[in-house]
Amino acid sequence: MTNIGIIFRRELASYFATPVAYVFIFIFLMLAGAFCFYLGGFYERGQADLLPFFSFHPWLYLFLVPALSMRMWAEERKSGSIELLLTLPVSLIEAVLGKFLAAWCFTAIALALTFPMWLTVNYLGDPDNGVIFAAYFGSLLMAGAFLAIGSCISATTRNQVIAFVITVAACLLFLLAGFPLVLDLFRGWAPQVLVDAIASLSFLTHFASISKGVIDLRDIVYFAAMIGFWLYANAVVLDLKKAD
Amino acid sequence: MIKTEQLTKRYGSLTAVDNLSFAVEPGEVLGFLGPNGAGKSTTMKMLTGFVAPTSGTAAICSHDIEKDPLPAKTCMGYLPEGAPSYGEMTVRGFLEFIAQIRGLSGDRRRARLDDVVERLHLGRVMQQTIETLSKGFKRRVGLAQAVLHDPQVLILDEPTDGLDPNQKHEVRSLIKDMSADKIIIVSTHILEEVEAVCSRAIIIASGRLLADDTPAGLVTRSRYHNAVSMRFEQGVDLVAVETEVGGLPEVAQTERNEAGDGFTAFPADDRLLLPGISSMAAARAWPLKELHLESGRLDEVFRDITGGAAQ
Numbered sequence: 234m235t236n237i238g239i240i241f242r243r244e245l246a247s248y249f250a251t252p253v254a255y256v257f258i259f260i261f262l263m264l265a266g267a268f269c270f271y272l273g274g275f276y277e278r279g280q281a282d283l284l285p286f287f288s289f290h291p292w293l294y295l296f297l298v299p300a301l302s303m304r305m306w307a308e309e310r311k312s313g314s315i316e317l318l319l320t321l322p323v324s325l326i327e328a329v330l331g332k333f334l335a336a337w338c339f340t341a342i343a344l345a346l347t348f349p350m351w352l353t354v355n356y357l358g359d360p361d362n363g364v365i366f367a368a369y370f371g372s373l374l375m376a377g378a379f380l381a382i383g384s385c386i387s388a389t390t391r392n393q394v395i396a397f398v399i400t401v402a403a404c405l406l407f408l409l410a411g412f413p414l415v416l417d418l419f420r421g422w423a424p425q426v427l428v429d430a431i432a433s434l435s436f437l438t439h440f441a442s443i444s445k446g447v448i449d450l451r452d453i454v455y456f457a458a459m460i461g462f463w464l465y466a467n468a469v470v471l472d473l474k475k476a477d
Numbered sequence: 478m479i480k481t482e483q484l485t486k487r488y489g490s491l492t493a494v495d496n497l498s499f500a501v502e503p504g505e506v507l508g509f510l511g512p513n514g515a516g517k518s519t520t521m522k523m524l525t526g527f528v529a530p531t532s533g534t535a536a537i538c539s540h541d542i543e544k545d546p547l548p549a550k551t552c553m554g555y556l557p558e559g560a561p562s563y564g565e566m567t568v569r570g571f572l573e574f575i576a577q578i579r580g581l582s583g584d585r586r587r588a589r590l591d592d593v594v595e596r597l598h599l600g601r602v603m604q605q606t607i608e609t610l611s612k613g614f615k616r617r618v619g620l621a622q623a624v625l626h627d628p629q630v631l632i633l634d635e636p637t638d639g640l641d642p643n644q645k646h647e648v649r650s651l652i653k654d655m656s657a658d659k660i661i662i663v664s665t666h667i668l669e670e671v672e673a674v675c676s677r678a679i680i681i682a683s684g685r686l687l688a689d690d691t692p693a694g695l696v697t698r699s700r701y702h703n704a705v706s707m708r709f710e711q712g713v714d715l716v717a718v719e720t721e722v723g724g725l726p727e728v729a730q731t732e733r734n735e736a737g738d739g740f741t742a743f744p745a746d747d748r749l750l751l752p753g754i755s756s757m758a759a760a761r762a763w764p765l766k767e768l769h770l771e772s773g774r775l776d777e778v779f780r781d782i783t784g785g786a787a788q
Contacts, residue, residue, distance in 0.1 A: 312563075314562060316527050319526075322547050
């Protein structure tokens with residue numbers, strides 16, 4: 234357990250030791266604001282809530298989270314530091330968790346820095362803050378699921394660009410799993426049970442209810458299970474292929 | 478101690494390490510020699526648990542590296558090839574991180590940090606980020622990381638690569654200082670290093686163990702062992718001298734040196750050459766510039782052993 238904490242702190246500090254952190258946070262805040270005000274029609278709606286803000290988060294994460302996760306393991310492979318890390322007295326799962334939690338904590342910081350949105354909406358009207366916090370919580374959970382997918386894919390390659398592109402594609406697949414774009418791929422040949430199962434994996438569907446303030450245990454379990462599954466797969470990938 | 482049994486690593490049809498079995502006891506500094514691509518690094522990666530062997534076992538401090546990795550990793554320090562580390566960290570931050578992972582705390586942590594920083598002369602770069610350091614400093618940071626917890630077993634993959642002669646000398650004295658009660662494995666292709674620090678040398682090529690001996694023992698395999706080399710002033714009739722020396726019963730053959738101002742006489746059946754040749758030289762009053770007994774040449778033994786395997 235202490236090793237997770239040590240790796241977590243090292244990783245988190247390394248985000249802020251490079252421009253990565255500042256560029257990411259800046260772009261995230263700019264885009265989150267721009268989407269909300271221009272595409273989401275925050276003012277035109279005339280409602281004191283943050284729905285237009287949260288409804289763009291899945292699309293924001295689709296590109297920004299892979300940009301964060303692509304370096305998690307690919308860079309360790311590229312620089313060779315993976316050999317150092319994995320020959321220290323640290324278990325694979327500790328290394329995977331430490332790195333993941335640091336990246337997740339970093340996205341939480343970026344997300345927390347959107348607080349002026351919350352201040353604005355409270356200044357302009359009288360929103361249901363419970364709904365807003367539920368949506369923040371759901372957004373963070375979803376970011377965790379994206380990150381877990383990205384971390385696992387990053388572990389398969391030493392090339393960050395490949396990690397980025399494949400992660401975006403995989404995340405898009407999960408985002409749209411409930412929509413014809415993905416389902417039509419399976420409808421022709423797969424049994425209905427499988428099609429339904431794939432449809433139920435959609436990030437958008439699970440996030441939609443949380444972003445409206447409805448915290449359903451099934452949605453939380455869904456995202457937690459996604460994170461757990463992908464991090465486990467991450468450890469398996471590393472175990473099978475530590476060296477190149 | 479370290480013990481490997483039939484350690485083997487195959488990548489597809491390529492056998493990188495082939496049935497390697499050896500044991501190393503505390504107090505030994507084992508030099509791991511071989512041409513590039515011989516399987517030195519792969520062996521070290523298997524010893525440290527980074528690469529899983531295809532078959533065979535390796536045990537560090539009697540912990541199997543595959544079945545019981547954490548205790549095995551705890552008792553060893555490892556400098557991977559190229560001394561990788563986290564470039565964006567400062568030297569201090571990096572060493573503090575390693576100290577935490579190694580479970581060092583309080584006074585001991587401070588004492589160990591001070592010790593390695595002083596031994597490896599890292600004092601003036603402590604606040605610098607590692608990526609801005611020269612190759613020599615990066616290598617020393619890697620070494621500092623490996624020895625920080627004063628491990629029982631030290632595995633160093635080409636520790637002096639990229640260092641200047643002074644730094645090489647310092648790293649070698651560091652290894653010697655630590656060697657008394659530890660097991661140290663050093664891979665290298667620098668032969669003088671083996672003679673300078675190792676108490677034992679293993680030569681591998683194409684993944685197979687070809688020789689396992691002390692450096693002195695290896696040297697006796699050289700055909701130069703106990704040979705006598707001499708060089709002369711200008712004007713001497715070298716052909717006549719060489720024929721005369723070659724006529725001695727204890728001389729098997731002679732060979733002209735590269736400079737062309739002398740030759741080497743090789744002994745027949747390990748017989749001593751020096752008394753006969755030196756008394757002959759005195760009696761004939763040859764204008765000798767140099768006369769010396771060869772102890773043997775490690776580079777020649779190395780080429781002999783590994784060259785044969787490559788063919």
